[in-house]
Amino acid sequence: MxxxxxxxxxxxxxxxxxxxxxxxxxxxxxxxxxxxxxxxxxxxxxxxxxxxxxxxxxxxxxxxxxxxxxxxxxxxxxxxxxxxxxxxxxxxxxxxxxxxxxxxxxxxxxxxxxxxxxxxxxxxxxxxxxxxxxxxxxxxxxxxxxxxxxxxxxxxxxxxxxxxxxxxxxxxxxxxxxxxxxxxxxxxxxxxxxxxxxxxxxxxxxxxxxxxxxxxxxxxxxxxxxxxxPEAFADDAGVVIQARIAAHEDDELTRLEFPGGQIFVSRHDGPVGTQVRCRIHASDVSLALAPPLQSSILNCVTASVVALAPTDTPGHVLVRLEASGEPLLARVTKRSVEKLGIRPGLMLRAQIKAVALLA
Amino acid sequence: MAENDLSAIWLTLKLASVVTLLLLLIGTPISWWLARTRSRLKGVVGAIVALPLVLPPTVLGFYLLVVMGPHGPVGKLTEALGIGMLPFTFPGLVIASVFYSMPFVVQPIQNAFEAIGDRPLEAAATLRASPWDAFWSVAVPLARPGFLSGAILGFAHTVGEFGIVLMIGGNIPDKTRVVSVQIYDHVEALEYTAAHWLAGGMVLFSFLVLLGLYTFNPARRKSL
Structure with missing residues (x-):
C-alpha cells in the first residue's frame, strides 16, 4: 500500500x-x-x-x-x-x-x-x-x-x-x-x-x-x-551506515558488519544480529594507499574514489568514496590529495578514526 | 424590613440574573470575535463595547430613551410589533443594563480567549475537531476563569447600577424600582434606618462578591 x-x-x-x-x-x-x-x-x-x-x-x-x-x-x-x-x-x-x-x-x-x-x-x-x-x-x-x-x-x-x-x-x-x-x-x-x-x-x-x-x-x-x-550543510558532512551487530568480542569491542566491510566499536549491549545505525563524519576518515600495518586505528575499509570537491575551508577537500556500493566521505587536505595522487577510480584504504553508534 | 424593600431586592436579583444570562449569550461571540479577529474593525468594536466604562450612565440612558421612545426607531418597531414602549418597563431596564454591563462581561472573557493562543486550537484541528467543536471542547473550558469573572462582574455591576435605571426605568414599584433606587427614596424621605439596612446589605454583598472573585480565582486578578 x-x-x-x-x-x-x-x-x-x-x-x-x-x-x-x-x-x-x-x-x-x-x-x-x-x-x-x-x-x-x-x-x-x-x-x-x-x-x-x-x-x-x-x-x-x-x-x-x-x-x-x-x-x-x-x-x-x-x-x-x-x-x-x-x-x-x-x-x-x-x-x-x-x-x-x-x-x-x-x-x-x-x-x-x-x-x-x-x-x-x-x-x-x-x-x-x-x-x-x-x-x-x-x-x-x-x-x-x-x-x-x-x-x-x-x-x-x-x-x-x-x-x-x-x-x-x-x-x-x-x-x-x-x-x-x-x-x-x-x-x-x-x-x-x-x-x-x-x-x-x-x-x-x-x-x-x-x-x-x-x-x-x-x-x-x-x-x-x-x-x-552548500556551505550551510558542509560542517556536518558525513554518512550514516546501516550495520548489523556481528559479534561481541572478548576485549570489550563489538564487531559490526555492513556491506562495505566491518568496523569495531566500543562494546554495545544489543544482541547479535541487531540492526544499528552508525554515523561517520567526513573529518574522522583519513586515506591511505596501502593497508596501514602499524596504526592504532582499528577500522580500515577498502574503498574507491568517486569524486572530489573543494570545501569552504581553504586547503581542504571532500572526497566521496564507495566501499562495495556503500558511500563514505573523507575530509582531507589538498596537499594529501596531491601527495597520494587521489583521483576518481583510485582504490585506497579509508581509515575510520571514530564511529558514532546511533542507538 | 418593609415589603417594598424585599420587593426591590427581589427585582434587583431578577434583573441581574436575566442580564448576566443574556450577556453571557451575547458577550461570548463578541469576546471570541474580538480575541481572534485580525479585522481592522476590532478597535472600533472594542471601543464601542468599552464606552459604558467611561460614559456617565445618564448619557447612555438618555440615548437609549430616545431610541426606544415613541419617536425612536426601536420604539416605532416595538410599537408596530404590538410590544409597546420599552422605557419604564422591566424589559426596557434589561436592555439598558445589557449595554451598560457589557464591558464587564466581554473583557474578562476576551482576555481569557486571548490567553489561550492559537496552539490548543490548532492541536484540536489536527485531531479532527471542527472549529465549532474546538470552541466548545477546548476554548470554552480553557477560558472558564474568564467566564466566571465575567459573570460575577456582570451580575455585581448590574446590581449596583443607579443612573441608568432612573433614566430608563424610573421608579415604579415591583417593575423598575431596584435596591439602589429604593435607597435613594429612603434617603430622600429621611428614612435613614431603612436606608442603612439596604445600603449596608449592598456593601456586604459587593464585598463578598469581590472576595469570592479574588479568593477562588486568583489568576485573573491582574486582568481585572
Whole structure:
C-alpha cells in the first residue's frame, strides 16, 4: 500500500518565501532538515493545512488535500493526519487519557488503526493515563502528544521538532520510542529537525531546505554523501551506515558488519544480529594507499574514489568514496590529495578514526 | 424590613440574573470575535463595547430613551410589533443594563480567549475537531476563569447600577424600582434606618462578591 506524497507550496511573506516541490515516499521517516528560517516548519504547517499556501498542491497518493488550481482546500480537521508540535500542547483541562482519546473519538470507527493499550505500551505511558498533563515531565508530555496524534487515525504523522524543547537527557529518553514508531508502525512520518543527530538516527529520506528552497531530496545516504552541498550543510558532512551487530568480542569491542566491510566499536549491549545505525563524519576518515600495518586505528575499509570537491575551508577537500556500493566521505587536505595522487577510480584504504553508534 | 424593600431586592436579583444570562449569550461571540479577529474593525468594536466604562450612565440612558421612545426607531418597531414602549418597563431596564454591563462581561472573557493562543486550537484541528467543536471542547473550558469573572462582574455591576435605571426605568414599584433606587427614596424621605439596612446589605454583598472573585480565582486578578 505504498503511495507517493506530492507537496508543492509557494508561500510569500514580507521577508520570506517558501517555494518547494517535493515528491516523498509514502513510508518511513522523511526528515525536513534545515537551519532556522529555512522554511521547514512553514512547509510542515502547509502540509497540515494550518497554513494555506496561495499556490499549493498536496496529495497523499490519490487523496488530494489541496489543489489551488481548482481552489480545493481540505481544512485540517478533515485531514487524516497527526501533528506533534515542538511543545506537546496537551489540553490542560483534560486528563492524559482524555487527551489521548480526543482525536480517536472524532475519527470514524472504520478508519481507526491503533488501540490505546498498544500505543500506550509502545510509548511507555500506560502508567500516566490518569494523571493531569501538568504532572508530567517534558519527555512524558511529548510521548503523550505522539500517542494522541496516533489515536486520531492519521494516514501521515507530521512532527515539528518534537525534541527541540527538551534537554539532552529527555531527548535520549524519547529517541528510542521514535525508533520504535518507525520500526513498528507502517505510517509515513515527516520529521522536521535542525539536529543532525536526530536526522541520522531516524530518517530514511532526507530533504535539505535552505532559505525556503529545496537544496536536496533523496534517500538519506544519497543526500548525505553528496559533496556539492552548500556551505550551510558542509560542517556536518558525513554518512550514516546501516550495520548489523556481528559479534561481541572478548576485549570489550563489538564487531559490526555492513556491506562495505566491518568496523569495531566500543562494546554495545544489543544482541547479535541487531540492526544499528552508525554515523561517520567526513573529518574522522583519513586515506591511505596501502593497508596501514602499524596504526592504532582499528577500522580500515577498502574503498574507491568517486569524486572530489573543494570545501569552504581553504586547503581542504571532500572526497566521496564507495566501499562495495556503500558511500563514505573523507575530509582531507589538498596537499594529501596531491601527495597520494587521489583521483576518481583510485582504490585506497579509508581509515575510520571514530564511529558514532546511533542507538 | 418593609415589603417594598424585599420587593426591590427581589427585582434587583431578577434583573441581574436575566442580564448576566443574556450577556453571557451575547458577550461570548463578541469576546471570541474580538480575541481572534485580525479585522481592522476590532478597535472600533472594542471601543464601542468599552464606552459604558467611561460614559456617565445618564448619557447612555438618555440615548437609549430616545431610541426606544415613541419617536425612536426601536420604539416605532416595538410599537408596530404590538410590544409597546420599552422605557419604564422591566424589559426596557434589561436592555439598558445589557449595554451598560457589557464591558464587564466581554473583557474578562476576551482576555481569557486571548490567553489561550492559537496552539490548543490548532492541536484540536489536527485531531479532527471542527472549529465549532474546538470552541466548545477546548476554548470554552480553557477560558472558564474568564467566564466566571465575567459573570460575577456582570451580575455585581448590574446590581449596583443607579443612573441608568432612573433614566430608563424610573421608579415604579415591583417593575423598575431596584435596591439602589429604593435607597435613594429612603434617603430622600429621611428614612435613614431603612436606608442603612439596604445600603449596608449592598456593601456586604459587593464585598463578598469581590472576595469570592479574588479568593477562588486568583489568576485573573491582574486582568481585572
Amino acid at each position: 505504498s503511495f507517493q506524497i506530492d507537496a508543492r507550496f509557494k508561500i510569500e511573506r514580507r521577508d520570506f518565501t517558501l517555494d518547494v516541490d517535493l515528491k516523498l515516499p509514502g513510508q518511513g521517516v522523511t526528515a525536513l532538515f534545515g537551519h532556522s528560517g529555512s522554511g521547514k516548519t512553514t512547509c510542515l504547517r502547509a502540509m497540515a493545512g494550518l497554513e494555506r499556501a496561495e499556490t499549493g498542491y498536496f496529495a497523499l497518493g490519490d487523496e488530494i488535500w489541496q489543489d489551488e488550481t481548482r481552489r480545493h482546500f481540505v481544512p485540517p480537521h478533515r485531514r487524516a493526519l497527526g501533528v506533534v508540535f515542538q511543545e506537546a500542547s496537551l489540553f490542560p483541562h483534560l486528563s492524559v487519557r482524555r487527551n489521548i482519546l480526543f482525536g480517536e473519538q472524532r475519527a470514524p470507527v472504520s478508519e481507526r488503526r491503533f488501540v490505546l493499550g498498544e500505543i500506550a505500551e509502545l510509548l511507555g505511558i500506560g502508567h500516566l493515563l490518569d494523571r493531569a498533563p501538568e504532572q508530567l515531565s517534558g519527555g512524558e508530555r511529548q510521548r503523550v502528544a505522539i500517542a494522541r496524534a496516533l489515536l486520531a487515525a492519521p494516514r501521515i504523522l507530521l512532527m515539528d521538532e518534537p525534541l527541540a524543547a527538551l534537554d539532552l537527557k529527555r531527548k535520549l529518553e524519547i529517541l528510542p520510542y521514535l525508533e520504535r514508531l518507525h520500526a513498528e508502525l507502517s505510517l509515513p512520518i515527516i520529521y522536521v529537525s535542525h539536529a543532525p543527530d536526530e536526522v541520522a538516527r531516524l530518517a530514511d529520506h532526507l530533504v535539505l531546505l535552505d532559505q525556503g528552497k529545496v537544496v536536496a531530496s533523496g534517500a538519506l545516504n544519497e543526500v548525505l554523501s553528496r559533496i556539492d552541498l
